Amino acid sequence: MNAVRIAWRVTRLNFRAQLEYRSEFLMMIAVGAIWQVSVLVFATVLLTRFTAMGGWDSSDVLLIPATRMLAHGLFVLVLGRVHALGRFIQEGVIDTYLVRPMPVHRQVQLQFFPTNAIGDLTVAAGLMVGAIARSDLHWTPGRITYLVAAVLGGMLLEAALFTVVACASLRFPAADYWGRWLEELLGTFGSYPLNVLPRAVGGLLTYGLPLAFVAYFPAAVLTGHGHDTLAPYWLAAASPLVGLLAYLAARLLWKWSLNHYTGVNG
Template structure:
């Protein structure tokens, strides 16, 4: 983006924040809702730390790093790139056609549609969980390990955004594909916080190579904690998870652009 485009994005974002805070009670309730939405992960972490010593060969502090990484990546995705999650509804209502008439990329307009206050709640819980995971960890947090963790969170954010962008691209041709995003969100919430080696091998393989949820948090956490050679995935591929997230996101944006160029309206 050019400097002028960045300024426009910044101004619109500030206007969206001000508009969201116009009704402060609703704004605060949205933040609380974002935090409450993660209550299942909080309960899982509490039970894990209080009742179990580990899971799937990982000790409890190592397991805790998986949901912490996933939630932090998810919170950033919701804050920065999450509006693609709801594009299917806008396509079904015909509002996407309005975006096509404006002199700004459609993807950018979608991301600037509103400010997701619930992301603040998501990130607050995620940050607390990450602090807890790091403080309980026995790892030596060198600068290299910290840098890899940051890269893993960013890569996880991009990979999750890529999956929802791909669904949005499919919705341009098949509006009912919007329901896939709900299914995808359920899968991320259900399986994204556990070591996948506790699942049947076929399920773990599907969530690694079919729908690459393992690369969001499980495989990066395995590399950080020394379990990278025990995941059933080549170590170099597990270690490259952050890079894979960036590449898959780039591919999803190309798919979105290709699909948008062939969009003929909600009624075909």
């Protein structure tokens, strides 16, 4: 509880520090929203030009980018500072964290408040409301609970992927560029039904780089397409659990990697 209180106080101070520069604060929110314009354009084209995609109705497809964007916005807000780890390692800042009486991962997450996440979440929430409103599904408590779990699982899975990149950066600082590549993949393929892609690509994004578990599989289960994916139905339905287990495994890898960290110069 003491650790939670300290984290909350530091977060409040970081947020107040951002508010000291109101124009920049509002600009960063706008940047977060504008960053998602491509997804909004995709949603607009989908709803106005197409009635289906890969056997999915357009209203069902809309649930995929809505889930992905909401999971991504929560990741940026709660755990997204892991993006900066590569830069901290290259600059040697990580070395100063090692001598402080607080876990390194927590220090990284408390480094600053991600104002752009407010813009991300605003757009994502609006898209999710629109997706639910257009959906023909009967939103029972079970479906709502599963959707919430799926968003949280997607957040944790995205955090796990970038944590693995951070672990690699501890040994190879240039691995930080892999994070940019991963972000591009999430933005490019994370908003589509993967069954419209060649099977080899869909298999890679399922079992090689498990992007399918972020939004595609949960949306497939919710909309009745869970039996038409490249994975067994039980595995697709377990996407929230996969996200949790992946994050726990990534944190164990982070702890092991940090214990073997010898400095940016080796």
